Amino acid sequence: MGNLSRRETLVLGASGAALVVMWKPAHAGPPEAAAAIAKFTGGKTAQAGKIAIDLPEVAENGSIVPLAVSVAAPMAADDYVSEVLVIAEHNPFPEVVKFNFTPLSGKAEVATRIRLAATQNVTVLAKTSKGAFFTAQKMVKVTVGGCGG
């Protein structure tokens, strides 16, 4: 990068400070995440598997992290993925988004963009119309997070 002029250093510092002021939440933790998960499953155990999570290993900007989820399960009228819940255990609130599918969805697949406050596990849970639950997890390292690192 070379030597920064004093002006460049000031500008960098100011924008860094602005970033920190902008998004400095308290963090939730594993207990809050577990409670949110238990609420979704009604206390039932979720089986590992069936869910593919597409998330970067390293998120350069925690304000906009691309996420794709795909559940390898039928979408028939009498047996389909009905809900998918995304949990970020160290965000201020663990629930990120809940997707609701119907047989008309054709596929239980969705892509979106989420905010991650800090390096953490992202857990995805899927519920089927028959009351079965599946789960998968992915760790994301967040470089410039919600919390300024």
Next chain:
Amino acid sequence: MAEGPRLKVPTQAKKGEIVEIKTLILHVMESGQRKDEKGKPIPRKIINKFTCTFNGKPVFSADMEPAVAANPYFQFFAKVEESGTFKFSWTDDDGTVTTAERKIAVSG
């Protein structure tokens, strides 16, 4: 404020085909975590619900929290058996609902 939904929906498909839909709406998604220059918390104001129906039947929806990134984007699928209209809606915390529609011609 929500502005200009942008949609990518096919205009035609074959009966039974699963089509891909992309949606984007411009919205700050104020999380409620930020503070202004005086240190005062900026209140939460987000789009908390997105829905997609086809000919009146639910296809896909999302219950959204502040951790959905600004300018909410969703890419999802719909299985079409007949021609008709997709209707999309985005609901703000303040109750405002933004809607959009797209028609699709389904053959075969």
